[in-house]
Amino acid sequence: xxxxxxxxxxxxxxxxxxxxxxxxxxxxxxxxxxxxxxxxxxxxxxxxxxxxxxxxxxxxxxxxxxxxxxxxxxxxxxxxxxxxxxxxxxxxxxxxxxxxxxxxxxxxxxxxxxxxxxxxxxxxxxxxxxxxxxxxxxxxxxxxxxxxxxxxxxxxxxxxxxxxxxxxxxxxxxxxxxxxxxxxxxxxxxxxxxxxxxxxxxxxxxxxxxxxxxxxxxxxxxxxxxxxxxxxxxxxxxxxxxxxxxxxxxxxxxxxxxxxxxxxx
Numbered sequence: 587x588x589x590x591x592x593x594x595x596x597x598x599x600x601x602x603x604x605x606x607x608x609x610x611x612x613x614x615x616x617x618x619x620x621x622x623x624x625x626x627x628x629x630x631x632x633x634x635x636x637x638x639x640x641x642x643x644x645x646x647x648x649x650x651x652x653x654x655x656x657x658x659x660x661x662x663x664x665x666x667x668x669x670x671x672x673x674x675x676x677x678x679x680x681x682x683x684x685x686x687x688x689x690x691x692x693x694x695x696x697x698x699x700x701x702x703x704x705x706x707x708x709x710x711x712x713x714x715x716x717x718x719x720x721x722x723x724x725x726x727x728x729x730x731x732x733x734x735x736x737x738x739x740x741x742x743x744x745x746x747x748x749x750x751x752x753x754x755x756x757x758x759x760x761x762x763x764x765x766x767x768x769x770x771x772x773x774x775x776x777x778x779x780x781x782x783x784x785x786x787x788x789x790x791x792x793x794x795x796x797x798x799x800x801x802x803x804x805x806x807x808x809x810x811x812x813x814x815x816x817x818x819x820x821x822x823x824x825x826x827x828x829x830x831x832x833x834x835x836x837x838x839x840x841x842x843x844x845x846x847x848x849x850x851x
Contacts, residue, residue, distance in 0.1 A: 589807055596808040599633040600815025604641070604775060605823060606714055606754030606835050611703045611842060615849070631790055632805045636812025638782045641775055644820050648776070667728045674730055678739035679780045685743040700850030703749030704843040710750050711839030714758045718832035723764030727773040734763050742777060752778065767827045775820060
């Protein structure tokens with residue numbers, strides 16, 4: 587892979603990873619444009635590592651407070667809003683993790699088709715539009731109860747279906763539960779940390795076994811671009827939805843789904 591291709595694919599990953607539009611669908615289209623169906627496990631790992639670094643850096647204060655209070659609670663420090671939120675992130679990750687292990691082969695083979703992606707983009711996009719239209723809630727991530735976290739956690743597992751968008755489906759569930767747009771997005775981003783970390787660890791183990799086939803220069807370039815573009819995307823997305831909402835992303839998903847159908851079907 588040359589440097590230009592690495593930069594473009596890293597930009598696609600970084601910009602779309604946390605938007606409710608499915609980064610996987612974009613990478614499939616980018617791969618078709620460059621004549622590559624799949625960019626390789628090593629590049630997958632490095633791009634997700636970049637996204638993880640970016641989200642941890644952006645929410646570093648929140649994550650530090652959550653981790654600190656969570657650990658202190660075991661030493662008799664009592665529960666705080668941050669330790670409770672840490673528990674919610676942990677519990678909300680379990681359904682996706684468990685089902686991800688059980689359904690990993692289906693997600694990477696049977697379901698990994700442009701038709702499935704297109705239908706998921708359009709169908710779950712319309713659901714996001716409905717949630718954003720109906721939901722005018724003001725609940726924050728600190729107001730969540732156990733049943734809310736269970737619902738959001740199981741909704742996150744739907745992202746195993748390519749084209750669904752992990753961030754999109756968790757925001758959809760959160761909006762239906764009465765959370766504000768910004769709070770729904772923030773909780774979705776916090777939920778991404780253990781999910782991306784766990785997926786990255788599994789892929790890294792596979793990569794160690796298979797070995798890298800890509801030059802380190804292209805990998806490093808992709809990593810840096812993914813970090814910077816993901817960080818910028820999170821910042822501007824939170825500001826954008828506060829003013830405008832999710833409807834532009836709904837329209838974009840429908841157009842993207844139609845484009846996938848036109849290109850591959």
